[in-house]
Amino acid sequence: MANSYLNNQFLIAMPALIDPNFSHTVTYICDHTPQGAMGIILNRPTELIFADLLEQLGIEAADDDLANIPVYHGGPVQVERGFVIHKPLGDWDSTLAMTNDIGLTMSQDIIEAIAHGVGPQKYHVALGYAGWGEGQLEEEILSNAWLTGPSDEVIVFDEPVERRWQAAANALGIELNLLSPDVGHA
Secondary structure, eight states, X not given: OOOOOOTTEEXXXXXXXXOTTXXXXXXXXXXXXXXXXXXXXXXXXXXXXXXXXXXXXXXXXXXXXXXXXXXXXXXXXXXXXXXXXXXXXXXXXSEEESSSSXXXXXXXXXXXHHHTTOSOSEEEEEEEEEEEOTTHHHHHHHTTSEEEEEOOHHHHHTXXXXXXXXXXXXXXXXXXXXXXXSTTOO
């Protein structure tokens, strides 16, 4: 089988996917190997804002507007751990490069930089991640739980959160509300 890893791809929940963790989500796949996959859900804001996160870390924001940035639910695994998808890549302590320009950072130095107004130009702050064990994601895709497609930084950073799921599907030419939730029935 040819390399079919989904790094830097979107995972788009099919309308029939009723798992409360993933229903109507679009997830950015950050790492996909034979051992499993990990990604960050892009369209699940939490009740937390950046100011809450900064308070927990003992960091002061340089600008009140920064304090109101939403913090997202990145997935059900390690929900106490922070992840930042960002552009440009930069030079942070713990960064996984997604592309030549986009990274996923899991270290506090990027949070401090954002708070002080010297962080990356664009970012998506999340707590937790979505994870799949060996072969699990591939099995879910084969059972029609997910659509996959190329990522789009406009959807990651700029699209209003309530439109991200549909926008990711639209990029594939798919109108999700026209898909039947009854898989296998004509």
